[in-house]
Structures are given as structure tokens and as C-alpha cells.
Amino acid sequence: xxxxPLEVYxxxxxxxxxxxxxxxxxKPHIFAPIKAIVDxxxxxxxxxxxxxxRLRISKVQLNTIEGPLNPIRIGGGSVKTKILPNAKxxxxxxxxxELDVNFPVSGDEQINQPSLLGVDFLEKxxxxxxxxxxxxxxxxxxxD
Amino acid sequence: MEQEMELLENYERDSGWFxxxxxxxxxxxxxxxxxxxxxxKPIASNKDINVxxxxxxxxxxxxxxxxxxxxxxxxxxxxx
Numbered sequence: 001x002x003x004x005p006l007e008v009y010x011x012x013x014x015x016x017x018x019x020x021x022x023x024x025x026x027k028p029h030i031f032a033p034i035k036a037i038v039d040x041x042x043x044x045x046x047x048x049x050x051x052x053x054r055l056r057i058s059k060v061q062l063n064t065i066e067g068p069l070n071p072i073r074i075g076g077g078s079v080k081t082k083i084l085p086n087a088k089x090x091x092x093x094x095x096x097x098e099l100d101v102n103f104p105v106s107g108d109e110q111i112n113q114p115s116l117l118g119v120d121f122l123e124k125x126x127x128x129x130x131x132x133x134x135x136x137x138x139x140x141x142x143x144d
Numbered sequence: 145m146e147q148e149m150e151l152l153e154n155y156e157r158d159s160g161w162f163x164x165x166x167x168x169x170x171x172x173x174x175x176x177x178x179x180x181x182x183x184x185k186p187i188a189s190n191k192d193i194n195v196x197x198x199x200x201x202x203x204x205x206x207x208x209x210x211x212x213x214x215x216x217x218x219x220x221x222x223x224x
Contacts (some may be wrong), residue, residue, distance in 0.1 A: 011216075014222075022148060033152050035156075055208050056197070111193060
């Protein structure tokens with residue numbers, strides 16, 4: 001069993017479990033650390049617009065990815081995303097997976113929308129997720 | 145491999161510093177601005193993230209490797 005500790009920080013007036021990982025892709029080229037809120041209310045993993053800016057990925061680059069635009073509603077807004085298939089997500093030397101990651105390409109997402117690690121991550125890895133806000137403790141547990 | 149983990153650890157450390165010092169950042173006038181943190185210090189800020197990224201590039205930094213976050217006003221609740 002691999003235990004991946006997460007941070008619990010106060011962010012925008014509430015305690016949130018946060019994962020930090022390296023995101024990597026060959027096309028478009030991406031190699032960057034990401035902070036994402038672990039959001040069991042989100043079925044999909046989504047990179048926020050501000051992270052997209054930081055990664056300097058253009059919507060033109062994303063539109064070259066094959067596949068349809070996917071409608072997603074977040075925070076009262078609606079966006080269309082492109083899915084980057086099999087992006088590599090690495091937490092440590094012990095754990096790395098490939099996951100389809102959504103990048104917003106159009107719509108009215110807020111610029112300060114954080115990146116989200118969704119239920120698709122838990123499903124793909126078979127991870128259990130524990131979050132105890134009062135102890136400020138959170139972690140994933142993943143079978144070897 | 146070691147460099148990758150060092151990059152992640154530095155980013156995580158700056159993320160921790162940001163979240164533990166967000167009240168201090170508010171008092172320093174960073175409310176409703178994007179702030180770039182490196183080595184536990186704010187090194188660039190602006191209401192427009194594009195300006196922050198440009199400033200980092202001008203300093204010779206790779207923005208992809210730098211922790212950048214928005215400073216919400218105190219009491220502002222973000223429901224995801």
C-alpha cells in the first residue's frame with residue numbers, strides 16, 4: 001500500500017485538501033509542478049486557467065489535440081475543454097500514473113479557478129481518499 | 145530524477161508558505177492580485193496574471209516552475 005500525504009490549507013475561506021504533483025506531456029510539451037484541490041465533487045480532473053497561463057499553453061496548441069470539445073460546468077460558469085489523453089502525473093519517485101486531463105479552451109471560466117484533481121483520478125488509481133479537516137490531515141492510499 | 149523531485153519540493157514549499165502567510169500578503173497589499181512566490185518570498189504581483197508571467201520571464205525565471213496564486217479578499221468563499 002502506497003500512502004500519499006496531502007496538504008490541508010485554508011484557501012478562499014475553507015479548508016481544502018491539496019495535491020502537489022508534476023504534470024508532464026510530450027505534445028503539447030508540458031513539464032511543470034501543479035497544485036490541485038482534491039475535489040470529490042468533480043468527476044473530472046481539470047487544469048485551471050491561471051495554471052494554463054503559467055504553463056504557457058495556448059488554446060491554439062490545445063485545439064490541435066484530437067477529440068471533441070467537452071462541456072463542463074464549474075463554479076456557476078460553463079466551459080468547453082479539450083482532453084489531453086494520458087498526461088503523466090507524478091507525486092513522488094514512488095507513484096506516477098497516466099490520466100486524461102481537461103484543459104479549458106473556451107467559455108466563461110474565472111481566471112482564478114483552481115486546478116482540480118477529480119474522481120477520475122481516484123477511479124483510475126483505485127485510491128482511497130481520507131480527509132479529516134479538524135486534524136488538518138488528508139492522504140491517498142493506493143494498492144501496490 | 146533528483147532534479148524533478150527538487151523542483152516539486154521547492155514548488156510545494158512555496159505553496160505552503162503562500163497558504164500559511166496569506167493574511168500577511170493581504171496586509172502587504174496583494175488582495176485580488178496574482179502573486180508569484182519563490183524561496184518563500186513574493187517576487188512578482190499584478191491583477192493580471194499575464195503581467196506576472198511577463199515579469200518572471202524578464203527576471204529570467206521559468207513561470208512553469210514558479211508558484212503563482214490569487215490572493216482572495218478575506219472572507220471570500222469559493223464554492224467549487
